[in-house]
Amino acid sequence: xxxxxxxxxxxxxxxxxxxxxxxxxxxxxxxxxxxxxxxxxxxxxxxxxxxxxxxxxxxxxxxxxxxxxxxxxxxxxxxxxxxxxxxxxxxxxxxxxxxxxxxxxxxxxxxxxxxxxxxxxxxxxxxxxxxxxxxxxxxxxxxxxxxxxxxxxxxxxxxxxxxxxxxxxxxxxxxxxxxxxxxxxxxxxxxxxxxxxxxxxxxxxxxxxxxxxxxxxxxxxxxxxxxxxxxxxxxxxxxxxxxxxxxxxxxxxxxxxxxxxxxxxxxxxxxxxxxxxxxxxxxxxxxxxxxxxxxxxxxxxxxxxxxxxxxxxxxxxxxxxxxxxxxxxxxxxxxxxxxxxxxxxxxxxxxxxxxxxxxxxxxxxxxxxxxxxxxxxxxxxxxxxxxxx
Numbered sequence: 001x002x003x004x005x006x007x008x009x010x011x012x013x014x015x016x017x018x019x020x021x022x023x024x025x026x027x028x029x030x031x032x033x034x035x036x037x038x039x040x041x042x043x044x045x046x047x048x049x050x051x052x053x054x055x056x057x058x059x060x061x062x063x064x065x066x067x068x069x070x071x072x073x074x075x076x077x078x079x080x081x082x083x084x085x086x087x088x089x090x091x092x093x094x095x096x097x098x099x100x101x102x103x104x105x106x107x108x109x110x111x112x113x114x115x116x117x118x119x120x121x122x123x124x125x126x127x128x129x130x131x132x133x134x135x136x137x138x139x140x141x142x143x144x145x146x147x148x149x150x151x152x153x154x155x156x157x158x159x160x161x162x163x164x165x166x167x168x169x170x171x172x173x174x175x176x177x178x179x180x181x182x183x184x185x186x187x188x189x190x191x192x193x194x195x196x197x198x199x200x201x202x203x204x205x206x207x208x209x210x211x212x213x214x215x216x217x218x219x220x221x222x223x224x225x226x227x228x229x230x231x232x233x234x235x236x237x238x239x240x241x242x243x244x245x246x247x248x249x250x251x252x253x254x255x256x257x258x259x260x261x262x263x264x265x266x267x268x269x270x271x272x273x274x275x276x277x278x279x280x281x282x283x284x285x286x287x288x289x290x291x292x293x294x295x296x297x298x299x300x301x302x303x304x305x306x307x308x309x310x311x312x313x314x315x316x317x318x319x320x321x322x323x324x325x326x327x328x329x330x331x332x333x334x335x336x337x338x339x340x341x342x343x344x345x346x347x348x349x350x351x352x353x354x355x356x357x358x359x360x361x362x363x364x365x366x367x368x369x370x371x372x373x374x375x376x377x378x379x380x381x382x383x384x385x386x387x388x389x
Contacts, residue, residue, distance in 0.1 A: 031056065034082055041077050050074040050090065057084040065090050068174045128178035131208030132190060136197040136216075138298060140281040143172040144190075146208070149182045153190070160191045164198055164295070165284050165376070183208075189234055196230035199223040201247065201298035205231070212238035218246050219301055223294045267385045270310035274383040277302055283341060283381040290336040292344060300341065303383065304348040314386040316356050317341050322375035323362045335359025341381055 031054045038052045038059055047070070050063045059078050065071035071090050078086045132146035142161065148154070154175075158168035189212075193205035196214050200223065203216015214231035218224035224244045234240045277299060284293040292300070307315065319334035319341075338357035346352045367374035 030082075034059065034080075037080055038078050038083070041080055042074065045073070045077050047074045047077060050078070052078060057082060058087065059083050059085070060087045060089055062089045063091075128176060128180065129209065130178065130180070130183050130186065131206070132186075132193075133204060133206040134190065134193045134197065135204040136194075136200065136202060138202045138302060139277070140166065140295070140299065141170050141172065142166070142194065142197070143174070145174045146176075147178045148175045149178060149180075149186075153187060156187050157190060157194065160194055164195070165282070165293075166198075170280065183237070185237060189237065192230050192233040196227045196233075199226040199294040199297075200244070201301065203227070203244075205234075207234055207238050210238060212240040213243070214240070215243035216245075218244055219297045220294075221246050223297060226294055266310040267313045267388055270307060270313060270315075271383075271385040271388055273306040273309065274303060274385070277306065278381075278383065285337055285340070290333070290340045292340055297344070300344050301348060304345050304350055307345075307350060307354075310385060311354075314354055314356065316358060316384040316386060317345075318382040318384060319357070319359045320364065320378060320380050320382070321362050322378040323365070323369040324375065327361055331359050331361030333359070334361050338381065 034057065035052060035054045038054070042048060042050050042052065049065070050061050053060045053062070061074055061078055063074075065074065071088070074090065075086050075088055128147045130147045132144070135143040135145070137143075144154075144157070154173060157171075161168040161171065189207055193207065193214065196205055197203050197216065199218060200216040201219050203214065205214045206212065212231075212234040214227070214234070216227065218227060224246050227244055228242050231240060231242045281299045282296075283299060284296045285291060286293060317338045319336075319338035321330040321334045323330075335357065336359070338359050342352070342355045342357040345355060362369070362378070365374075365378045366380070367377040369375050369378060
């Protein structure tokens with residue numbers, strides 16, 4: 001028996017040695033194949049300035065990019081089949097670095113959310129003068145373009161966005177790093193700018209060199225006033241100009257998307273658009289309240305406009321909560337929130353006979369109620385076009 005065990009262990013050891021030998025033999029071939037295909041992809045897309053190196057299935061790009069757009073395009077092109085992740089060591093031609101620096105393959109595991117701005121041996125970032133432009137589009141996505149001192153800036157903005165119930169992962173960053181000391185309250189002014197844009201349908205805030213400008217479109221005078229109150233916080237350090245316009249939300253909705261195709265196709269078109277809008281943003285309420293957050297009014301306007309694709313379809317507005325509190329209270333709250341959404345959509349011009357509000361409380365959770373993130377996901381409004389299977 002002991003002899004048999006020794007033989008088995010020897011066979012296992014030989015198998016392990018054989019596997020490592022085969023892997024060691026194949027690894028260079030795999031790397032060479034990936035490098036060849038990445039190089040071919042870059043060259044065929046006029047990106048020959050980007051140089052690829054391969055370690056296993058990890059690709060690193062270096063070189064001088066003429067623009068941030070070309071840098072992002074190179075990362076995308078290099079992310080071919082068989083690549084786990086693409087690391088960015090490219091520089092803009094003016095010498096600036098870009099964050100974030102790692103693009104993961106869709107099939108690779110995610111979790112490396114850190115932002116790396118400099119690495120040992122790289123040259124110090126130039127002393128760029130500070131300026132910042134923050135854009136918020138109709139979908140609620142924020143885009144940051146300008147100068148930062150280090151990765152702490154992005155981390156602070158992410159925290160602030162989360163405090164406003166905005167998912168920071170949807171934000172776009174196009175920033176350069178400066179070795180110069182940042183102006184007084186640079187991070188705070190960026191936070192105030194984010195808050196100023198939140199009530200708007202769309203807008204942008206820019207500040208630097210002693211001047212600040214906040215401009216955009218609001219769906220109500222109240223939303224405009226809220227935006228201006230945050231914009232004026234910039235006035236302590238900048239000569240601030242605020243240019244906000246208020247649109248007639250009802251008129252905008254009545255110019256909504258035209259009906260498309262047959263009734264069945266129209267219903268599917270509506271549902272697809274609803275799903276897309278609610279994936280990018282959430283209908284938010286004041287904490288523990290049925291009052292809609294002003295930041296959600298532009299989202300509801302877009303939903304109302306999209307409903308023009310299927311004017312004959314019934315739409316169910318379903319409210320849900322997390323599991324905190326009593327089930328009875330949660331069901332009542334979810335119904336009241338669904339009613340609030342329905343009332344606002346009717347105010348925008350939708351026929352109330354098309355709408356039905358339902359409250360389901362803590363039923364049908366889409367995430368775990370054991371974490372704050374999961375509870376936030378469960379607190380939601382869903383829009384369902386009736387008649388679709």
